[in-house]
Amino acid sequence: MGCESKLWLVFLLMSGVTIVVGEPQVPCLFIFGDSLSDSGNNNKLSTDCKANYFPYGIDFPDGPTGRYTNGLTIADFITQLLGFDHLIPPYANYGGYDIKEGVNYASGSAGIRYDTGKHLGDNVELEKQLQNHKVIISEITKQVGGRVENVEERLKKCLYYVNVGSNDFINNYFLPQHYRSSEKYSPEEFGAELVKQYSQHLKALHQLGASKFVLVGLHLLGCIPHEIITHGKNHSLCATEVNNASRMFNNKLEALSQQLNKQFSHSNFIYVNTPLMASHIPQLNHPRGNQIVTCCEVGSNGQCKEEHEPCRDRSLHAFFDDFHPTEIVNRFFARYSYHSPSKSYTLPMDISQLVRL
Template sequence: MIFATSIVSYILLQNFNGVNGDPQVPCFFIFGDSLADNGNNNPLPTLAKANYRPYGIDFPGGTPTGRFSNGRTSVDILGQLLGFEDFIPPFATERGDVILKGVNYASGAAGIRDESGQQLGARISLDGQLNNHHVTILRINIILRNTVSAQDHLKKCLYYVGIGSNDYLNNYFVPRLYPTSRIYTPEQYAGILIKQYQDQILRLYNYGARKVALIGLGQIGCIPYAISSIGTNNGSLCVDKVNQAVQLFNQKLVSLVDQLNSNFSDAKFIYVNSFGIGSGDPTSVGFTVLNASCCPSNNIGQCIPFGTPCEKRELYVFWDSIHPTEAVNVFTATRSYTAFLPSDTYPIDINQLAQLKL
C-alpha cells in the first residue's frame, strides 16, 4: 500500500478536532461495514464488535467506542475535513435533533448480501441500514414539521456508502460455509453483487440522496487475515485471486456510477478508488511494518481483548489483522476528500461533491 500524500497532512490531522465555521454540507450519512462502524454493533450478539481495549487507545479520551481501529476511522476524518465539530453519531444510540447533522449506520461484518458475515453473528446488512435510514427520515420529517423541508434538507447532505468486502472475505472466499463460489464465477458474482447494489443505491436515491460517494473495495487480498486464512501462491505477497475478484466488482462499480449520473441529472454519484489509493510502497511515506498487526489478533482477525498493542502505531499499516491504523485512515480519507492523483476519485472528489449546487 501507499498513501502518497505528504507527511505534513498526517501531522496536521493527527490531533484535528474540528474547524471553525459551518460544515460544507448540513449533514453526513454513512453506510458501510467495520471500516466505518462506530458503535452500531456494540449491542448486537456478534463476534464482530470492537468495544473493548485495546481498540480506541488513540481515540479522544482513550476509550473503546466500537470503532475497529486504534483511533479514528476514515469517515471520522472525512467528517472533520467536511467541517463537522463532532463525530457523526451511530444509529444505535442517537436520537433527537442531532440526527439533522447525520447518522452513521455502518455495521461490522455487514455486506451487500444479507447472509454475508452471518457466521460471526448479528450484523446490519445494507438493506437493514437502509431500513434504519428510513426511520431517520421519518424522524427528520417530524423535527422539521413537513416532508418538503425534510427533502430539501436531505438533498444537500453527503452520503457515503462503503460496503462489499464482507461479500468476499465473509462469503465468497469461505467455501466451507457459503456456496456462492461453487455457484458463480468471480465475474458472475461481481455482476450479481452490482445488480443488488444498484437496487439499494436507487432506494437511497428515492429516499432523497443526491450527493453520493460510492467507495470501491480495497486490496483485501493483502490484509494479514486474508493471507493467513486463504493463503497465497506463486510467492505472491497477497492473495491474488481475492484482489482480482474485487477488481471485477470495482470495474462494474465505475460503470454503475456512469449509469447513475446519466440517468439522474438532479444528483451526482462518485467513485472512490480505494484499490488504487492502497497500491504502491508504504515505506515511501514512513510506514515500516507492512504485513503484521499492531495488536495481538485472534482467529477472526480482531484484537485479542486487553492485549498489549505495539508502541509506535504510526509506523504500522494494520491495527488488527483486518483493519488499518488511524495513520492509514488519515491518508485514505485525505486522498478521498482531495484527490492526490486523477485516478483517486471519479469523476470528482468528495470535496468537490460536497460543494456542488444541485
C-alpha cells in the first residue's frame, strides 16, 4: 500500500469511521450531482462556484481539493462504508486511477436543468454528466479488451449515487433576477417538470447498464442559511416558500422511485428521505440555533472567504458556509443512508441491503 493510501486510512481511523476490511461491497461506485458531492470537477472551470482554496478542506488530509466542506462529503463517507480504500476520483482528474472502480461526475452549482447555476459560470449539468459517463464506459471497455458483455455484467453490480436538484431551486427558480422559471411555472409545476427530466436521465443511465440506484431527496432548502437570509420572513428560522417547493419535489421523487422499481423489475431504486434524517441530526437541531450559524466567514456569494480562518470547533456547527454542511453532518447522512436506524429514512431499503442483492 502506498503512502497516500496509508495516510487515508489513518485519517479514517481518526474520524471515527468504521473501516471495512476486504474487497469493496460493490465493484464500482459512480457519483452524480452537485456541490454536495463534487470532489474537484469545478476546479478548472470558468465559474465563481469553486472550493479549491482554504478554508475548504481544512480537515481533509490533502487540504483543499474542490470539496465544499471542511472534510469529507456524504459520498466520500459512503465510499468508505462500502469498503473502498480510496476515494472515487473526479471525472476532471481521473488519470492514474482505476476507473473500473468508479468515477465522480458531480459539479458545483449544477442541476437537472441545463441553465441552472449558469449565472455563476460554467458547470456540468446532469445530462452532461451522463455523457461523461458514456466516455468512461468506453474507456473501461477498452481496458478489458473490448469485451462489452463483461463491462455490462460489472456495471449491473455497481452502485449509482445521485444527489441533484437543490440548485434547480436555489440557483434557478428562486432567483428571478437571473431566471424566468418562476414566471412560467408554479412551484408544483416546476417540481413536476424537474422530476420528468430527472426520470428521463435515470432511464438513460439504466440503459447504460445501471441497476442499483440511490436517489437522494433534497434538504429542506428553506432552512439553509442562504435561503433564510434571502427568502426568510419575520425573523423565521426557515423560508417557508422554499421549503414547500423542496417538499413537493421530494414527494414526486419518492413516487418516481416507486414507479421505476415497478417498471424495471430487475433493478432497484432507493429513495433517501433527507429531511426526515435531518430532523434527527443534533447539529441541525441545536437549541442555540447553530443551524443558521456558519463555520466560516462568507462573502457575497455565500461561500467561504479565501484564506479566512474558520470556527475552531467545527463539530458543533451544521453548516460550513451558507450552503454546505460540515463534515460531521455529512457523516450522519452517510451512516443513516448506509445503515438506516429507521425504515422511513431509506425506502424501500438502505444502501447496505441494496448492495447485498
